[in-house]
Amino acid sequence: MQRIKVLDFLAFFIAIAVSALIAFQAYGNQSGTLQVSIKGDSGEWLFPLESDHTIEVEGPLGKTVVVIEDDSVRVSSSPCREKTCVKSGPVNRPGRWIACLPNRVIIAITGRSEQELDGLTF
């Protein structure tokens, strides 16, 4: 029991490797920028929230126009009757979404974890 054995080093390196692996998993997609995910009948698109875009999404009723500007996303016009999606205004935080159910368009902001850790006690 005097010297440090080979398996001791092995244990140490396995422990470090496991920690590093979990670190990559946990922090890997943290630094990524926020993205706008747009889902419609004709497909799904991802746009960075920072750049300005105007996207026309084809749905069963017609074209829903999605505008990304000033780090937020909004629906500027929609062929649906209620216009709930237009009235819900711009969203800019991860986890927030806008939906136009009649035209089957869902817009969501993704990227970072949806709830941030804000307190912990032991």
Add this chain to the structure above:
Amino acid sequence: MDSLFKRNNLTALLAAVALFLASIEYIIPKPLPFMRLGLANLPLLIGLATLAPPAFLLLVLLKVMGQVLIMGTLFSHIFILSFCGSFASALVMLLIKKIAGHRISLIGLSIFGAMASNGLQLLIAALLFFGRQTWLLAPPFLLIGTISAAFLGFLAREYLCKSTWLAREISGDEQ
């Protein structure tokens, strides 16, 4: 029964030392909740090297009970975490000790034990209590756990090699 509890005196004494060290640890302020040394595990490592497996598991149970009594967390989720973690670590250390024998010292055993304990605690915390954010805390938790486990393993091994009292206690028991 006689052989099972042959070193019962030593078990009780190590449990008492674990209780004492747990209270010492409790009065040391922690800059972060997971930055703990795990001093109470020191007698467990000595028990791992000197006690029969049943007596060792009894010692682990006594240490967990003593620790949650001192911390005042007997009826909280900390108890579940502590209980599961300690026994996972105890079983892993017993298993690896049986397989590896003299090719591993208390340092390696301590690191494997810490990994089992911390890994299971994180898993339970993620599944039952805190959700996915638990993994944000995982890397520093595991890293500090590894370093303190290696340090404690080193201390326990030095103590085992140098303590004449322990040597007498063990040989006295066997007579």
